[in-house]
Amino acid sequence: MSALLQIFGSLKLTVILLSASMVLIFFGTIDQVEYGIWHTQKLYFESFVVAWQYPAVWPAGDQLTWLRIPMFGGYTIGGLMLINLTVAYTRRFSLKAAKLGLYAIHLGLMLLIVSELLTDLLAQESQMTVPENGRANYSQTVRENELVLIDRSHPEHDRVHALPTHLLKPGRTLDIPDTSLRARVINFYPNAQLVRAPEAKSPANRGVAAKMGVTAIPKAPDYSEKAINTATAYIEILEGEASLGTWLLSNVLDERFPAQTVQANDRDFKIALRFQRHYYPFEIELLDFAHDKYPGTEIPFNFSSKIVTHHPDSAKNQQALIYMNHPLRYEGHTFYQASFSPDETATILQVVRNPGWLLPYVSVLLMGLGMSYQFGLHFRKYLKKRNTA
């Protein structure tokens, strides 16, 4: 028991974990060339184990692709580090001035690991496009998709019934929340290509697919930074036990195409598979978008969005200028200047919701103070030694 604790609290384990994390980070960097940053992050840093594979494009790649290096993922290493630190400090803790800095550094480190985990799990990032003199009340993320049924029958408002696509496993039948309908997943492709093949046998018997003979050909998902995958599904809608039909839904079949409609017993629903949207109880209006370049070049120098928020509680309305390194924090969300439309008439804001955004600041404050303290102590000792020597 105490032997076990000794192992878990040992500096040897610390060094081993640090080395393991270095190896993990190295391969997690290299593999971004293969899988793009977003997918690599999931594979390496938000996982328990991972195996690096010899890339086929490296020298002698065709003979060496069997070569794999298994390693611990970020969760394992981070978790073990937490344990290592906790055990070490609970076993050897003693309040000494000379060690105060070290405690601060390590407490900060623990907090940083926890905050990174928190961010992995809780943070949401999406983009909001606002046209000049226009308003927007939702943002969307092109990495996630959702199946929505929209009830437009009410004169005042619409009602959205949404199912995230990670639930869409072929063969499953899912209740559509708040309705009497169910969705049966005939098939779901994370990425696909839509082609017109009227003679091909399509499971769909309603909507665009049936009318225009469009079918989906599954494709391997593309993980590169800028790529947008064409999530596509065949969905059968059931009311009770009766089938209302099967639709081909895809995020490329968006507003440019005629809406697809499900006719249920008492009302109609617009059905679609689209990028996951986050609606807000307020609207953002873009008053002006400005974009400056360095004179005589195409290098952007500054871009900024002058916006005003419209909240049902008008006391919360506010005007703000969002530009590089100057985000707007509003109602638990942070709005960053991310991009703009090519003709510079619409701004694209990055909307981030991260309840733990303050944690890293606290932790780095602890670490920074701790390091400065500890370094200052050492340095003074060194200078003293030099002067007496």
Added chain:
Amino acid sequence: MKKIIYSLAALLVLLILGRYLRSATPDTGYDLNSFAELPVQVGGRIKPLDSVARNTLLVLAARQKVETIDGQTLSPIEWFLDLTLRPERADTHPIFKIAFPDDLGLDGLAQPGKRHYSFTDLRPHFETINQQFREIDPEPKTRDAYQRQIAELNNGLSLYHRVMHSLHPIGGAQRLDQLADEYRSYLSLLQPAMAELRKQQAGEEYDTELVKTFLGFGEDYLRLSQTAHLRVIPPPAPIDPMDDWLNLGDELLNVIQTGQLSPYAMSYASLTMAYRAGDATTFNQTLADLRQRVAADFPDDIGRVHFERLFNGFKPFAIAIDLYILVFLFVCISWLRWPTTLGNAAFWILCLAFVLHTFGLAARMYIQDRPPVTNLYSSAVFVGWGAVLLGAFLEKFHRNGIGAAMAALVGFSTLIIAHHLAMTGDTLEMMRAVLDSNFWLATHVVIITLGYSAMFFAGALAIAFTFLGLLRRKFDKDAARSLCGMVYGITCFAALFSLVGTILGGIWADQSWGRFWGWDPKENGALMIVIMCAITLHARWGGIVRERGIMALAILGNIVTAWSWFGTNLLGVGLHSYGFTDSGFLWMCAFALSQLLCIALALLPLRYWRSEFGRERRV
């Protein structure tokens, strides 16, 4: 003896300084310095023509001088004068560097031993070069050596052509001889021609000859506006610093709308004519008038432009490189004889080199109005600066030569790296918006880069430890302990700076796009340095390693730092491109191998350690 050594050291330093400081521009009767200071808008800031001349020459010839076919040596601005005002002569100057002319497969081009070729030499081969260029890999990062050479040559020819036509339209010698007259006749034609054109559009009868002549000008200047590389014509006063300047072709086309030709364009035409006629007096007079106009239009920039020209000629980094070599040699000799005297001399030369290095850094900051590190080039300069600072500091306390020698080594290496990075063109370029924050550049980037300095310096000390321990008999346990203490101290320093820098980077990222940590290659690289430091420190605290182990880890730190600094830049060109063919990749690998070799040496069994330290440890 002491005096002789000190005088000898002073003499050597003076020789080095003299080599760089003797007047570079010969007296030709033309006021070259004033011409060199004429302003041009490049990359978002106003520069002297001198900088353009030097950067263009660096890109084309990979050096800052021209050797003409009749044996003359031209300074960059003299060459630029020929290029823009007397192109028929410039075409014969061999300035296109072709490392492997035989490999190009251009019949009759390659001459044994010749590395630089002139535009005239290459003229018969344009078609072939262009065709070869069209067939090579469109992605620059995956080209092989041959393809890179073709691409460089093709781009070089195009750059040459475009810079040439920055000050005059595309045409033969005769046209340039009468350039000012051409502009005048174009201006006088303007009103009548527009009237005739309106008649033409209204379907009335019009003077076809006049319209044709005028359209001839128009087409010519349109072509010029697409070719001319430099924006040399400022907008009419009062001038807003954010306004775009125009190139000559755009200005000439603009005349159709404004009816006014900028006096700058007219002056450049007069300069062209005077220079071609060999009339130095008119040339200098026109130049003086033009300079007066510049001074009136740009009172805030004139001083800076002047300073930049002086700075270009002064070359503090080049002098510092030579001085660092001298320091290293002095220290090496001091370990054999006259340790105190030579050690002192080395220390003071190091300080002089450091002052020059600092001056260069500060001058760049003044010219660019930015914190010291803005791109890879300036990071190389700064890494060296930081390491030399640390080294000089250690040397001041320990006076054993190790600090000075390793400072000189790192300073020298980083400046050489910077010199090679400068070959790609302007090192004082503007930055993208996301990087455009003086606050973060001054804190995050500077601190991270100081972390690199400390890592490299600790690594260099560890290499010194290894070689001294293996070879030098006098290297005893105390010396080892002291050196080990230095490595440990510098590693602590590196840990502090890398960690704080990385943290600041996280805060910057959080401020910029709401993601404290994004696992991108550059961030990961910085984190790896922090972890490397943590490994070294924890291994030492846990008693897992002793002196030699710490040294091995410190040298490993060199690889990690090099990876973070350069390696991550090789990645990220897009999916499935690892940058294997990039010349930087080879250097990275060579460096990593050399460091692995040093690690192997550090871990050699003690029986091979000839020093006293080795013997004591063995028993």
Added chain:
Amino acid sequence: MLILMLIQNSPLSLKLLTLSAGLVFLVSCDRTKPQSYTIPKEAQAPATPPVAPKTETAAPAAAPANMQILPGMAEAAQAAGALQFQTPVGWQKQAPSGIRKAELAYNGDNGSATITVTVFPGDVGGLLANVNRWRGQAGLSAITAAELPQVSSQRIISNHRSTYVRLPGETQSILGGLLPFHGKTWFFKMSGDTAAVLAQENALLQFLDSVLIEDPHH
């Protein structure tokens, strides 16, 4: 087992573990679940016309007054700038004709498509006018400037920033790039049967990436 031991042994680790347990709980609440919610009434997207009109809709592409263009310069612009590109697999290169700098053709099971490259001086009425002209050709109704971002994105062609436009119509579709280049505008347009056009989008993107426009030499 280990967790139990830790909880027994240290108050600090206990706190930490509770914290992480809390985390996991939070997470299970937060990860997107089926849900339904009410939003303000959204405007219906403009209905697209059912059939592509045979004639081109009136193109609002009259050159604006301030465009820097002289009679005779159009020809000069035509003469300038050679074009290099790589022909995508499955495509045939056609001889350039008239105002077309390049033309490629594709014939597949899912229909046929062509890629044409043309160049005009000036901006030809601006991005919106050009996009709406193409929309007309694809049988789609005109859009407003505010809707442009929905059909366009940025893309680098020949080292210059261009606008990449996707206009899938019911039967006919157009995808392509519009590149302002030294006072001229280059149009890279793929048009044809919707299925073929959509299926060949990657080919078009490869083509665009391979395009290199040269400034004239001596």
